[in-house]
Amino acid sequence: MTAHLYSQRYGKSRVRLSRITRNGPRHEFIELTAAISLDGDFAAAFTAADNHLIVATDTMKNTVYALANEHGVPSIEAFGLRLAAHFLETYAHVSQVTVSLEERPWTRINLDGEEEAHSFVASAGEEYCCEIAANRQATTMRSGLRGLRVLKTTGSGFSGFLRDRLTTLPETDDRIFATAIEASWPCANLCTDWLAIRQSIRAEFLRVFAREFSPSVQATLFQMAEAVFARCVEIDEISITMPNQHHLPANLTPLGLKNANVTFIPTDEPHGLISAVVRRGSQEAS
Numbered sequence: 544m545t546a547h548l549y550s551q552r553y554g555k556s557r558v559r560l561s562r563i564t565r566n567g568p569r570h571e572f573i574e575l576t577a578a579i580s581l582d583g584d585f586a587a588a589f590t591a592a593d594n595h596l597i598v599a600t601d602t603m604k605n606t607v608y609a610l611a612n613e614h615g616v617p618s619i620e621a622f623g624l625r626l627a628a629h630f631l632e633t634y635a636h637v638s639q640v641t642v643s644l645e646e647r648p649w650t651r652i653n654l655d656g657e658e659e660a661h662s663f664v665a666s667a668g669e670e671y672c673c674e675i676a677a678n679r680q681a682t683t684m685r686s687g688l689r690g691l692r693v694l695k696t697t698g699s700g701f702s703g704f705l706r707d708r709l710t711t712l713p714e715t716d717d718r719i720f721a722t723a724i725e726a727s728w729p730c731a732n733l734c735t736d737w738l739a740i741r742q743s744i745r746a747e748f749l750r751v752f753a754r755e756f757s758p759s760v761q762a763t764l765f766q767m768a769e770a771v772f773a774r775c776v777e778i779d780e781i782s783i784t785m786p787n788q789h790h791l792p793a794n795l796t797p798l799g800l801k802n803a804n805v806t807f808i809p810t811d812e813p814h815g816l817i818s819a820v821v822r823r824g825s826q827e828a829s
């Protein structure tokens with residue numbers, strides 16, 4: 544059989560790590576999962592069983608622990624950049640490194656207005672993430688968040704949509720809006736304060752979601768992006784995805800009961816999926 548290697552890459556996924564930073568009695572804590580993938584001169588390992596240039600994926604895993612231990616993890620972005628630089632600096636035959644990091648945020652417990660020194664609470668399901676692609680010419684990075692679950696019990700409607708013979712959805716000016724926001728944005732400037740930017744973006748998402756009437760998931764998504772651009776001068780592009788996690792009014796008529804828009808059936812699937820990339824400025828400018 545004749546075959547040729549069209550493209551190849553390999554790496555280690557799902558490397559889990561947690562790291563304490565002890566500043567006296569006050570501790571910082573971060574928990575993350577890393578994935579590392581290398582591009583480079585590895586073809587012979589696939590085509591000729593020649594492993595002499597292979598950086599074992601076990602070594603990649605050890606690198607995650609070692610660099611975290613030696614240098615700390617001030618943020619997933621800073622750590623990711625350090626990891627990517629390490630592979631490029633250490634192995635001349637590596638041409639490109641891709642590092643993906645996911646953080647499960649632990650928030651310091653606040654009791655009676657006082658921050659606890661070493662106790663944290665998790666925000667269920669939420670993750671912060673970043674992806675770095677680095678070669679010897681350039682490094683690009685995207686930061687993001689996902690699993691930011693929000694719900695509002697009113698202040699959301701959906702009407703005026705196209706109706707044809709297959710349309711059964713009633714119009715509404717009062718529905719539950721539930722979603723899990725996922726977003727990512729390019730970090731053009733690799734030296735900015737990523738943590739502050741993520742927190743500002745997150746805060747704008749929550750503010751628009753909670754305070755503005757939603758005529759559709761689409762319109763709310765766009766409003767969120769506008770709010771991010773107004774607050775974060777560093778951000779010129781944002782990608783946002785929001786599933787519409789429907790809560791369907793329960794039909795209680797067969798039971799002889801009236802449902803005054805209070806009892807619903809939460810559904811996971813099928814769900815709407817609304818997604819857009821929004822850029823700063825007018826269309827002509829892009």
Ligand SMILES: O=c1[nH]c(=O)c2[nH]c(=O)[nH]c2[nH]1
Nearest residue numbers: 701712758759760761787815
């Ligand atoms: O905000 C919404 N956008 C849609 O495109 C859509 N489609 C649908 O059935 N419900 C909704 N809600």
